[in-house]
Amino acid sequence: MAEYLTKQSCRAGIIGVLLFVSSMSVTQAENFADPTRPPASLGIVESGAVASEAQGPVLQSVLISKGRKMAVISGQSVKLGEKFGDARLVRITESEVVLKSGKDVQTLKLLPEIEKRLVNSRHRAKAVGSRQ
Structure with a gap:
């Protein structure tokens, strides 16, 4: 009988430790950022819907080919020359x-957090030459 209780206590202890360890890993995982989540600059909110227009339109994609130019702005496909809201x-x-829109001009950047800077061509030539 004592041997049976010892085995039962051991099993209960192992199960308790496993439950404790698994609950800790779940709690720790909540602190990590989701690597598959789109960047905030796309204007996606928690529910997956596009952010409200109060923040303004968001450029999500640009499609350029020989025969067409179009952009996806806040989820809407707009061809060059077409209207988006009251703007063209x-x-x-x-x-x-x-x-x-009238005299108002608005520029939407595909990746607003990335800023392009021109590099002095003389400086660039030195950098390329130093790699050889």
């Missing part, structure tokens, strides 16, 4: 679009 899409480049 007047320019598309690989990294930004320009919307014009």
Whole structure:
């Protein structure tokens, strides 16, 4: 009988330790950022819906080919020259679009957190030469 109780206590102890360890790993996992979550710059909110227009339009994608130019702005496909809201899409480049409404001009960047800077060509030539 004593041997039976010892085995039962041992099993209960092992189960208790396993439950404790598994609950700790779940708690620790909640502190990590989701690597598959889209960047905040896309305007995606918790429910997966696009952020409200009160924050303004968000450029999500640019499609440029020989026969067409279009952009996806806040989930809506807009071709060059078409209207988005009360503004017209007047320019598309690989990294930004320009919307014009009357005299108001608004530039939307595909990746607003990334800023392009020109590099002095003389400085760049030295850097390329030093790699050889």
